[in-house]
Structures are given as structure tokens and as C-alpha cells.
Amino acid sequence: MSVTYEDDIDRIIKFVADCNAKFEDSKCDIRKSTLGGLGVFAKTEIGQGESILTLNKSSIFSASNSSIANLLCDNDIDGMLALNMAFIYETTVFKNTSHWYSFLRTIRFHDDQGRLNLPPSFWSANGKKLLEGTSFDTLFDALVPEDEIIQGFEIAVDLAHKWNEEFGLEVPAEFFHIDGKQREKDYKLKLERFISVAYTLSSRGFEIDSYHETALVPIADLFNHHAMQPDLKFVSLYDVCDKCGEPGMCKHLIAEEYLEAKEQEKYTPATGGADTAAIDDDLINKLENNLEDACSNKSADDEDGDDDGIQNPDECVDLVLKNDVSQGQEIFNSYGELSNVFLLARYGFTIPGNLYDIVHLGPDFMEILRKDDRHQEKVKWWSQVGHGLFCAWYAKMRQEEEDEEENEDEQNEAQSDASHPETDSEIEEESDEESDEEDGLKSWLSQLYIDFSGEPSPSTWALANLLTLTIAQWNTFFSQKSTLHITDSIINEEKLPFLAKTDNLHAKKMLSKLLKDKQLPSLTDSHAPRGAGVTDAMLQNSRILVQSEHDILDRCLKRLT
Template sequence: MSVTCEDDIDRIIKFVADCNAKFEDSKCDIKESTLGGLGVFAKTDIGQGEAILTLNKSSIFSASNSSIANLLCDNDIDGMLALNMAFIYETTVFKNTSHWYSFLRTIRIHDDQGRLNLPPSFWSADGKKLLKGTSFDTLFDALAPEDEIIQGFEIAVDLAHKWNEEFGLEVPAEFFQIDGKQREKDYKLKLERFISVAYTLSSRGFEIDSYHETALVPIADLFNHHATQPDLKFVSLYDVCDKCGEPGMCKHLIAEEYLEAKEQEEYAPATSGANTAAIDDDLINRLENNLEDAYSNKSADDEDDDNGIQNPDECVDLVLKNDVSQGQEIFNSYGELSNVFLLARYGFTIPGNLYDIVHLGPDFMEILRKDDKHQEKVKWWSQVGHGLFCAWYAKMREEEDEDEDEDEDEDEDEQNEAQSDASHQEADSEMEEESEEEEEEEEEEDGLKSWLSQLYIDFSGEPSPSTWALANLLTLTTAQWDTFFSQKSTLHITDSIINEEKLPFLAKTDNLHAKKMLSKLLKDKQLPPLTDSNAPRGAGVTDAMLHNSRILVQSEHDILDRCLKRLT
């Protein structure tokens, strides 16, 4: 999601220079990318291991070093809500008096047409229709409004007025001043502005350390995403004091250590007085030495700063993981994320995303609703069978890997899915022991969500192990189903004892009956690509919505096609 204009480049570079940061602008060029928005390109060949950007943590923007840091801390506001509020105050109340304003003003919450950047969960009704039936909708329920961000907005409004009354701090009117005469309309407008800030900052934030948490890092947020071949790694020392941000020993850690020692002394037996005194003397000497070392190190760091030398522990760095050639765009990576996650958090999608899947949970549920003969099988599968199969499958895969000396990373998607599924086995077995009906219903609902989430097709068009297993299970004849158990309970199917020799049947990928069931299911599900003629259009549908939805829908369409070809 591009929210920085080309006109802002000089302003950003100047801000970084004013912070005594190191940006290799002689080797890097910030300009428009073919992927959309801005990107960073190599002006010359640059070698692996070179730091393109080095910036002191005092120059990044976080809630902890913002102008309202103390107020946020006093009211126990942290995380993204704190960053959102800090950004709003810095850009609307403090403005030119803020150290970060020249940088923060380059972060725009509107698109080129002046419309707010909103996540799909807050798109218009017509916009949401674009993604109806996709994994975005069925697996993650990501089209439903997010209650957490609405609650965050209401907390922010209350605090803004509280701070105004108590300290005379100006209320950011365009975000937190609700017009009482047009309350419903104005509330919606201010809420959407707040959501746009949250969405924009979420797409640009970096996890810094335990003090700053998520923060905005100038220039670092201009590198585009590449899932499989990133060029950069983001380097930051995370383990620092969460109260002051100091690396190593600081007054807070010294005080905590001293208090812990005093508590131990209070609970020590009275007969150990001599030992306690010895410990106290040793502790005092150590604390004094640590304090002297801390001040000594701090003085040395200050001297280094005066000489233009940065303490690495107090900086963030963008370092090249590999060589880049002249003219090449330099990429970062946000992680191995599907288009669903990229769109929900970062506001963009990429064609041919290797991490995309097609979710089949609702489609299997439709089969089960239409045919009562599957009810017993589904009850067993959801409460017992799913966990048993996944545990067996994970063990089988592990043994195969050891026997064939395969790479640990081979078939990672399937192994991860099986291992993740297996973790639910304990919860499934506990479900059998629940005595109260209400608790049983809750466990059953959790189990339903668990096994339904594992019904999908991966990017290559291969059904997941759980998908094959359920299809094989549902196509068993009555006689085959009865022989599936060494001891079948007539009262409660979940009390039946499985014939473990039958479990490998569930993993079969050549069962013609299962293939036929899956083929019909996929044909019924097939999503038509979004074209100008069938895509919902209206005032609430932006070009960006349509563009990203087309990529996501096309990806799922192609995955279904690949799977159908495999099955036939």
C-alpha cells in the first residue's frame, strides 16, 4: 500500500540526515516502482552485508518517545492503539513543534483520489461483495468489522477529552471531536479516519524492541515486499529495558535486582544471618560496580555520539542479505504471507502468491447439511478422528523423512498442517470427559472450527491431508465404516475404538470415490474471475479495491483449476 508520494522523498531524506543517520543515498535511489508506489533501487552494485540504513532509535517514531508518551503510560495504553494516538497528536496538535512532523506528514491516510485507506473489514457493502466466498471471507471472516479497533477508537475519544479537561491539551478535532448534532454521521466519519490511521501505520510499522514496541522507521518503510527472495534483514536489539529502552544494565534493572534480593532476605531463615550478611555485602559491591559500569558505558556512548559514532545496540539497521546489482529493486520481506494477510494488514496483493490457499470448509459443510447419512462419521471425525489422524500423519511423515533422509523443509506446508492439527488431539480427547452439556457444546464448536480450517487446497492445487482424509471417510460404505473400528459403540460413536490399521486409508490420494466427490465440490465452488462486466461497481468501490480483489479471486480460481486437473 503506497501512502508516500514522490514529492515527499527529499523531505524524508533530509529528516534522516538531520538525525545524523546513515542512508546510502549515493548507492540507492528512491523512485516509482513497477509494483506500484515507491521503491528503493540500487544505483550501483552493492555487496552482501552492507548496511543501507543505520538510524538511532531516538529518531524512530514510537509511542514511547512521542510527545504524549507519559500520558499514554499513565493510562496503560500501549501497542498499536498507543502508536495510533501518538501519530494523531503529533500530526494534528503538535505539528511543527514535533521533531518527527516533517517525516510523519509524508505518511498519508488517503489514496490519490482523496479517499481514506480502509481495510476490507470496513469496505462498503459493494466492496465486500468483491471478496465474498473467498478464503478472506470463509476462513478468516476478515470481512466482519473488527470490534477491537472500534473499542480502541472509543477509548481514544474518551482519553482525548479527559486530557483536555485535566491538562488543557487540545483535542484532535478531526479525529476525536464528535458533533453532537450529527452524532451518527460524524461518529462514522471520525471512526473511519481513525481506522485509516491504524491501517496505514500497521502496514508500515516495524517491531523494534521491548521499549519502543512497534514503531515507524523512515526510509525502511519504503522497501517493497518479496516473499521468496528478499534482499534485506532488519536488525534491532530487542532485549532492552522496557521502561527506559537502555541496553544492558540500567537504573531500573539495578533497582529490580536489589528489590528481589531484599525479598529473598526477608524470607530467609533467621539462622542464616551470617550468610545473609555475606550475600548483602556481595550484592552491594556488585550493584555499585554495575552502576559505575553503566555510567561509564553511558559516558563512552555519549562521547561516541559526539564524535559521530553510533552505538550499534541503540540503532536499527537495514543490512543486505545478498548482493544486489545496479538498477535492481531492493526488497524487504514481511513474511511468508498469503494475499489474504497482505491485503488485511498491508493493503496490497501480489499475483502468483505461493502462500495462497482455497478454503473448503463451508463447501464440505454444505455436503453434510444435504445428506444425513454422514452425521455419524462427522461427529466421530470432529471429536476424535481428526486428532487421531493428524497425530498418525505427523508421525508417519517424520518416519518417512528419517528413512529417506529428506530435507527438513521438504513438504513443509503439509508437515506444519499435520503438526498443527495434532496439537488439538489432547483437546479433542478431553472433550470426551466433559460431563456438563454446556461445556461439551463449547468444545464441539471449537473442534468444528479446528478441523474445518484444515480443509483447503494449496497453491499447487494439492488438497491438504485433512481434505483427503475427510473425503475418503465420507465415501466409505456402511460395511467399510463398521470395519473401521475394532470395537464400535452403538450408544456413542466417540466411545468407539479405532482399528489403527485402517488410518492409512484416510491418507490415500487415489481413491476414485473421493476424487469424484472433490471434483464435484470444486466445480460447484468455482469462482469466476472478476471482469468489468461482473464486478460490483459503485461509489463505494475504488480502483484499489477492484485491483486487489481481482488478484485474490484470480489466484483462487487458478488454484481450483490446478486441483481439478490433478483430480482428473
């Protein structure tokens, strides 16, 4: 996790003030948090709906408003690679001439001892041992270095030297100059610096709009994460022109509409050149008038703006309280409903008792299958046919149950004349997220896990039930016996509910043994890997993640027994 020092607080607040932004420093205090690093606390009671921070989008830092924005655009560099390069140039080449330098210099990509802030995929061999066998390793394969960021680094190096040759732009030597005499060593050093910046910015970036994409927002990045009870919502108008960032009509939209009209004209029967020209002129005049009206309104808004410099809300980002906060309370934002695996891989921290943690059992089932040839036929059918059939049946069954519950809820609400307008959208949003997540998981092994409460997933129960079937029970699963290849056999769907059973003693026994045999790292002081390449932060985060998985296993064993 990136660090902002207490000495940086005044510098950040001054930068925000110089930008004519609105930060409620009379109601909020930035100081050390018990979670580590800095946090934002309420000096007094603050009510729901109040804006803690309002910044003009011109004050945030993105690749699109950086000093090398045009070069990045000309070379089709966008996303996090663009932000990474923009940050590096702004802090090493342009420095004091940059509008954002006093803010950007407070973003540290190494600790106070100079050790780089790296994701686990680029930890040392000793460091990676801390997470071997966890879901971080077996399900997400997140200990393997990502090719994409290495490719991004090489692109950045090539562009830096190209821009130097073509325009005389200084090469950020500490990042992009590779010493030819000790190339391998220097390449590794510069790559790790580049990755450290990317990892740090990833932990502090906000999605702003279609023009700025991900950007750095001063003060907003100091609020700590709370998955279950965040106090804030981040507000920004996303639908803006992706070329200039203007909300509403702009010259780019005028040009696009004009070109669309000209294209449509090709397929419209001609009625005379004069009429066609008149249509084009009318269209252009109309669009230009719309643009002038928009600009006039914007100018009027500017003149009527408050003294604090906040003018058009559409051109601002806001942090707004979702609920009341009490005096002395730390005010939390949320990065989303994310497991410790994702938090550590992308943001560099973990939280104890994370309700979104799971324990992956894929390799443990594979070990059972490797040791017992009797399961081969069942596993072949499950991997090629059974898993898909079961998931489709289970999803249909769950949908029917949810529909019944929804109908009951609607009847109860009608009877009590009570309503909760957000419920349907929340359910739909959660369902969509789960659907997207499932679509991204390609292997049936990825569905074998235990959730935070200690409950095995439906696929885990199904496979355990399947593997403990007797020969007679196995044969009754098929409507056709005999000469057909097992993967071509037709399943008896009436038997599918058996796979969803959670009270099969044989399945429970199999799962209990599997959990007791599962190997997770032991990170007690006497056993934890130490030595070169293992920092206190790495050890602390790994302990939290591993302890969470141990706790999940214990809860599951209690359920099974």
C-alpha cells in the same frame, strides 16, 4: 496500501540526515516501482553484508518516545493503540514542535482524492462483494469489522477528553471530537479516520525492541515486499529495558535487583542487622559501579564515534543486505511468508502468484453434508473423534519420515564432508510456525483447503475418503461394532492410512464435483461490483486475490483428472 509521494522523498532524506543517520543514498535511489508506489533501487552493485540504512533508535517514532508517552504509560495504553494515538497527536496537535513531524506528515492515510485507506472489514457493502466466498471471507472471517479496534477508538476518545479536562491538552478534533447534533454520522466518520490511520501504520511498522515495541522507521518503510527472495534483514537488539530502552544495566534493573534482594532477605535467617545492612550496601555499590562502568564505556564510544553520528550499535536499527544486488535492481524487504489474505487484511496489498495462498473448502463440504443425510453419522464421528485421531496419526507418521530423511541427510553430509549449519534451525523454525498456526485453528473445517500447488490438504483427502466409504468399509473401521455409540467406538488404527490415500477414484470424483460447483466472485470488467464505495485499489487487490484462488482450483482439477 499507504502511499508516499515522490514530492516527499527529499523531506524524508533530509529528516534522516538531520538525525545523523546513515543512508547509502550514493548507492540507492528512491523512485517509482512497477509494483506501485515507491521503491528503493540499487544505483550500483552492492555487496552482501553492507548496511543500507543505520538509524539511532532515538530517530524512529514510537509511542514510547512520543510527546504523549507519559500519558499513555500512566493509562496502561500500549501496542498499536498507543502508536495510533501518538501519531494522531503528533501530527494534529504538536505538529511543527514535534521532532518527527517532517517525517510523519509524509505518511498518508488516504489517497490523492481524499478517500480513506480502510481494511476490507470496513469496506462498503459493494466493496465486500468483491471478496465474498473467498478464503478471506469463509476461513478468516476477515470481512467482519473487528470489535477490538472499535473499542480502541472509544478508549482514545474518552482519554482525549479526559486529558483535555485535566491538563488542558488539545483534543485532536478531526479524530476524537464527536458532534452531538449529528452523533451517528460524525461517529462513523471519526471512527473510519482512526481505523485508516491504524491500518496505514500497521503496514509500515517495525518491531524494534521491548521498549519501543512497534515503531515507524523512516526510509525502511519504503522497501517493497518480496516473500520468496528478500534482499534485506532488519537488525535491532530486542532485549533492552522495557522502561527506558537502555541495553544492559540501567537504574531500573538496579532497582529491581535491589527489591529482589530485599524480598529474599525476608526469608533468610537473620544474623544481625549490621551484616544485613552490609550485604545491601555491597549489592547497591556493585550495581551502581556496573552502571557507572556501562555509562563510561558508552561515553567513550560516543567520543570515538564516526562523524556520521552512529555510535553504539546496540542503540541502532540496521537494514543489512542478505545477498549481492545488481545495479538497477529493486531492493526488497520481506513482511514474512504470508498469504494474500493476510497481506491485504494487515498491509493493504496483494501480490500475483503468491505461493502461500490457499482455497478454503469448509463451506463447500458443509453444502454436500447438508444435501445428503447419508453422511451424517460419518461427519459426527469425524468432527468429534476422527479428525483428532487422524491428525495425531498423520503427524506421527510425518515425523517418522522426517527423522528418516534427516538421518539419511546426516549420513550423506558425513560422507561428503559437507554441512549447512542453518538447515536444522530452519526446519525447526518452520515446524514451530506450523504448530502455532494449527493450534490457532479451532475448527476441523478450517483444515479443509487446497494449497497453492493444487494439492488438497491431508484433512481434505481424509474427509473425502471417509465420505465415499461403503457401508461395509465404514464398519471395518471399528474394532468394536454394535451397541456402542459411534463416538465411543474404538478406531482400528490399521485403517487410518486409507484416509490418507490420494488415489481413491471415488474421492477424486467427489472433490472434482465440489471444485466445479464452488462459487467465487467474477471480477471481469463486465461483472465486477462497482459504484459507491469501490475504488480502483480495492478492485485491483481483490482481482489478484480471487484470480489466485481460481488458478489454484484449476491446478487441483488437473491433478484430480
